[in-house]
Amino acid sequence: MNTAQIELTGIEKLFRLGDSTVLALRDIDLCVAAGEYIAVMGPSGSGKSTLLHILGLLDRPDSGSYHLEGRDVTTLSAVEQARVRSERIGFVFQSFHLVPRLTAAENIALPMILAGIAPAQRAQRVARALRDYGLDNRADHRPDQLSGGQRQRVAIARATIMEPAVILADEPTGNLDRATGEEVMRLLESLNERGVTLIVVTHDGVLGSRARRQLLIEDGMLRADRRRPAEPCAGPT
Amino acid sequence: MRRPDLIRFARDAAAGNPLRTFLLVLAMAIGVGAVVVLTALGDGARRYVLDEFSSIGSNLVIVLPGRSQTGGFNPANAITSTPRDLTIDDAQALLRASAVHRAAPLAVGTSEISHAGRLREVTVAGTTAEFIEVRRLSLAQGRFLSPGDWRRAAPEAVIGAKIRDEMFGQQPALGQLVRVGDRRVRIVGVLAASGQGLGMNTDELVLVPVALAQTMFNSNTLFRILVEATSREAIEPASAQVGEIIRLRHEGEQDVTIITQDAVLATFDRVLGTLTLAVAGIAAISLAVAGILVMNVMLVSVTQRTSEVGLLKALGASDATIRNAFLCEAAILSVAGALLGFLVGHAGAALIRLFYPAFPAYPPDWAVLAALATALATGTLFGVLPARRAARLDAVLALSRR
Ligand SMILES: Nc1ncnc2c1ncn2[C@@H]1O[C@H](COP(=O)(O)OP(=O)(O)OP(=O)(O)O)[C@@H](O)[C@H]1O
Numbered sequence A: 001m002n003t004a005q006i007e008l009t010g011i012e013k014l015f016r017l018g019d020s021t022v023l024a025l026r027d028i029d030l031c032v033a034a035g036e037y038i039a040v041m042g043p044s045g046s047g048k049s050t051l052l053h054i055l056g057l058l059d060r061p062d063s064g065s066y067h068l069e070g071r072d073v074t075t076l077s078a079v080e081q082a083r084v085r086s087e088r089i090g091f092v093f094q095s096f097h098l099v100p101r102l103t104a105a106e107n108i109a110l111p112m113i114l115a116g117i118a119p120a121q122r123a124q125r126v127a128r129a130l131r132d133y134g135l136d137n138r139a140d141h142r143p144d145q146l147s148g149g150q151r152q153r154v155a156i157a158r159a160t161i162m163e164p165a166v167i168l169a170d171e172p173t174g175n176l177d178r179a180t181g182e183e184v185m186r187l188l189e190s191l192n193e194r195g196v197t198l199i200v201v202t203h204d205g206v207l208g209s210r211a212r213r214q215l216l217i218e219d220g221m222l223r224a225d226r227r228r229p230a231e232p233c234a235g236p237t
Numbered sequence B: 001m002r003r004p005d006l007i008r009f010a011r012d013a014a015a016g017n018p019l020r021t022f023l024l025v026l027a028m029a030i031g032v033g034a035v036v037v038l039t040a041l042g043d044g045a046r047r048y049v050l051d052e053f054s055s056i057g058s059n060l061v062i063v064l065p066g067r068s069q070t071g072g073f074n075p076a077n078a079i080t081s082t083p084r085d086l087t088i089d090d091a092q093a094l095l096r097a098s099a100v101h102r103a104a105p106l107a108v109g110t111s112e113i114s115h116a117g118r119l120r121e122v123t124v125a126g127t128t129a130e131f132i133e134v135r136r137l138s139l140a141q142g143r144f145l146s147p148g149d150w151r152r153a154a155p156e157a158v159i160g161a162k163i164r165d166e167m168f169g170q171q172p173a174l175g176q177l178v179r180v181g182d183r184r185v186r187i188v189g190v191l192a193a194s195g196q197g198l199g200m201n202t203d204e205l206v207l208v209p210v211a212l213a214q215t216m217f218n219s220n221t222l223f224r225i226l227v228e229a230t231s232r233e234a235i236e237p238a239s240a241q242v243g244e245i246i247r248l249r250h251e252g253e254q255d256v257t258i259i260t261q262d263a264v265l266a267t268f269d270r271v272l273g274t275l276t277l278a279v280a281g282i283a284a285i286s287l288a289v290a291g292i293l294v295m296n297v298m299l300v301s302v303t304q305r306t307s308e309v310g311l312l313k314a315l316g317a318s319d320a321t322i323r324n325a326f327l328c329e330a331a332i333l334s335v336a337g338a339l340l341g342f343l344v345g346h347a348g349a350a351l352i353r354l355f356y357p358a359f360p361a362y363p364p365d366w367a368v369l370a371a372l373a374t375a376l377a378t379g380t381l382f383g384v385l386p387a388r389r390a391a392r393l394d395a396v397l398a399l400s401r402r
């Protein structure tokens, strides 16, 4: 089972600001197998977040192709892309992005509500997630009643509730202290151990070195692609 | 997204910003409430007038001297009394018509009534025994004018309830001799109090035989002839026969105006119905204003919740889902406002009825339905633009907004 789960070829992304254009990503080729654990690193403004957005189908590249699980997803319609985001991809953000008026349980249930899953099944899955992430007695708390670590746990629970194949985390520990960040990273890594592909953007070299594979992006280009144990990747299909 | 979830989500979003929700609901409520109260007033006025006119009597055909230009009902004719030769004989002749059940002549003038040192100006109506039947009046005491020869000026009078109170107080009025103008007449009856009525208020009336009134005012003409048709269906034939009889008696000249109660009612109904409609239209403008407010407030809401929209997109919401969520929110706010306005409007109408019990201030069903439908339609319509704006937000940019 060595077929690539994610396969980027010649991805380019440019932003126009007035007359000037910023080439945020240039000619990115990337191949990711299912279950990999990747840290994306690089200086500020190098294009890490942009890459993550393209991987998560939140943004379209200006050129190049993106195959997800063998399917060319750049050409999908907006509705189909939303469906892929719903079913295959989970996002974790630096600033948590919880809906302030909803409780922890409701925030976790949000992707299932959007996907139209029946309430009974939702309740069951939310209950399990709350238990798994140690949020049992926080179910009815709103985000402003939770600590940063708890908020990010809720966000991770929400990202995983649809059982996605890929989790994309953009500096998930950026707003947390060291100990809490450590805890959150362990949570994400445990998901990876269960087979979910994990791609984490981080500034922190120590955290980045925990990943089995590190990508270094500079000025929109993929400068380095290091792996600890060599992991083979199938060529373009 | 399932429908109940969509509604719940929109409801929670609305509840999440109480001030915004309150303002919108208030605006809608004012709009709908205004329609309900104003149409209640308009339709109440219509009903009030119709009721009052119906209470004059039924199957009524009224003959008045002077010819109206249009031939239809002209309010001026009902008020002005051009003295033309409408006589007691004319009135009596009308009884020959097959469709006429009863007729009562009416001569009106002002005079003074005095008794035991008390003096009061009164309207004196000269008529006959038939009047009480035609006008559907009832007596509190005694009897009405004696039937028989219309030309006999019997010195008797029937007085309204208010005259009785003012002239006699606690003393018995029946059988008393009073002076009306230069005549001495005996009180034979007292009319039952009728309360406020349109046109002639019978509470302040002194009724005497028509022949007596005519000598009192030194005139042969009548103010009106009230004719009661044999049935509702006979109103039209009666009015035609009456016209023909008068024409023959007046050397072939149609010099009277004949109005039927139906025609009067229809005219009032039309005029006041139009008024209600106009008032409803004016009130509906406030609904349009509320709609525009919905749009603005929803646009602000979209701006405030930009990052939430970005998140929803990241979590797999399609543009349509986001659009529906915002539309649903606008609709919920509109419905809530409309319902509140409905209640407030009905409460307002009830309050009017409480303070003016005679005034039937009930909003017509059509106005209430139209107000609710307009509220929902404008609210949703004006919610479309903000909802589309939310759906079109760029996910990445939206997420980066804090
Ligand atoms: N919407 C946008 N419009 C214009 N330029 C943009 C936009 N988004 C990103 N850029 C530019 O693209 C480049 C890459 O941005 P990106 O956010 O991917 O960097 P990053 O590596 O995530 O940086 P950081 O570590 O600070 O988060 C930057 O130069 C940035 O200014």
Ligand SMILES: [Mg+2]
Residues within 6 Å of the ligand: A048, A049, A050, A170
């Ligand atoms: Mg970034």
